Amino acid sequence: MDSFRIGSKSIGEGHPCFIIAEAGSNHNGNLQQAKILVDIAVEAGADAVKFQNFKADKLYPKNAGKPGYLKSEKPIHEMIKTMEMPQDWIPELAGYCARNNIIFISTPFDEESADLLDPYVEVFKIASYEMTHIPLLRHVARKGKPLIISTGTANMDEVRHTVDVVRHEGNERIILLQCTASYPAALESLNLRAIKTMRQTCGVLTGLSDHSRDPVIGPCAAVALGACCVEKHFTVSNLLPGPDHKFAVEPDELRRMVQSIRATEACMGAGDKVALEVEKELRIFARRSIFTVNRIKKGEKFTCENIAVLRCGELGYEFSPEEYEQVLNRTAEIDIAENSLLKREHVVW
Template sequence: MDVFEIGDRPVGPGEPTFVIAEAGSNHNGDLEIAKELIDVAADAGADAVKFQTFRAEDLYVEDSGEVEYLDDDRSIYEIIESMEMPYEWIPELYEYCREQGVYFMSTPFDERSADELAEYVPAWKVASYTSSHHPFLRHLAGTDKPVIMSTGAHEMEEIAESVAVLQDAGVKDLALLQCVAAYPTPLEDINVSVVETLREEFGVQSGLSDHTLDPVTAPSAAVALGASVVEKHFTLDNSMEGPDHEFALEPDELSRMVEAIRKTESALGSRDKRVLDVEEELFEKARRSIHATTNIEAGQEFTEENVSVLRPGERQSGLHPKFYQEILGTTATNDLSAGSGIQWDDVDQ
């Protein structure tokens, strides 16, 4: 499970979580809104802004009916058609992202859209509903880019087949995202632990595509479990018209999410257990050691009445507590005042 790069950004163990701010189709067909979304993501500290690129005719059968969860009288075909991002936006959005210091990404849903994007994206994001489209996966694999693939609404056996297709087609850099295809996803159903399952089962990077309304809990939990990538939808305003605005994070929430991810990474720290610099004072003052509890004269026996295991505070520390039983019954070689830390030089061995 090697670290790989998206652009010049390392992704993988020991590296900061790659945060994708998912703008999706929340541009509402307005280029200026798309640029505002990029501004918000850059200000929040995201690594990439991701849109979605598709054509309804390449995505749904025309007489596709309605989808209940969208609460829209139009057919799903008509809704998807209204959400299409013009191909001519791609170079301009790419350049605007570059100016703002974030990577431009967009999820293609068909070969035609992938071809339009290929020159501009540093990695492919495969949507959950496309992850079992094997011919499309092979098409993406031919571009020699890293692949980040969501796994919502798929069983492990299907995911295994898709991973095999990608790897057989030459994909070396792959991350699988735990995802639940519910908009929004109830927090109790997000199953963040699958982040570990995917990594262990397939030996690739893993992460989370999160559709819960909570900006902090699931992303932070995923990072704690070793997520290399976290993705979450965002919008300028939840009240805007469109199917994906209602469950998306607003700008302040996106900032909170990125901040929580970075704080979680900071709190996870290193696997090395050692005494840290910030512990040094209490290491010296609060760890117990062997001290005289009364004045002790040279030649006097050490007993439970005149020595004890105490915190030294400002006094010099004595011997480690593990030697307490060993020195009981021995005699002092030096005069000791009450509170003195007992050293080996003070003990007649």
């Protein structure tokens, strides 16, 4: 599929990159902070702001242990419990987003959350660790809305299977996001060429969910590789408590990311190799033509001692440099001054 719509936005080839500002759980359980995150995303120019809806009891067993990757002594179930977003926030945040002209998205991590979100979202986002949760995938795919699926930790066989599951439910509106499940992800681990590989292999739109700390390099390189969607975690401040704040970008960085993506898109052009209007002056001024380097009398032959291929400056353009050898040994029709642009009427043909 070349393109489809999410709300008022067209997504796909030939359309602006769909930029998702990932608030996630960086609201820290405070509705006002969640709204501040929406405000930051709006001010930055993002197309959508995304939250997460999960229940600790539906993610991990209570004895699942400690998350070594977060360097925390707190059990993962206990940590996740503190990050839950209250269900009654959903209509409140969706309405706040609508009033501020930004698309509301929230990732469901279970079927109940998907059902609660359904009336309020125009697209579903599937987290990397849920892409192999086939019952959830089927449940969400049947709702008929576009699916954006992150692919962190996955191999290509798993990606293919995920796409097949969604398509089997009659849903073709899929965006796969290349993602590196590391927090933060080193730039050299982003594997951005997978964006193209997944697009070619699965025949779907692709993009990037970027966990690197840099606000520009990964997103802009992804767009240059054809990403139609970029997602990036952001926060009010890296100093806030919580597992996702430290690797998220801050408000000024989010704004810079959006501006850089739009500048990258402008750089890409249409792909046709043509002389541009902005090049018109230098196409004449700095390209070469044939000039006299000595005074030449009528009837005198043109030689490599009295003519040369030089840049034109303000003197105009006549002969192409490739015509130089055709002019050599021909004779002058008239007297020609030194440093003159050689014209066709100057040559006896």
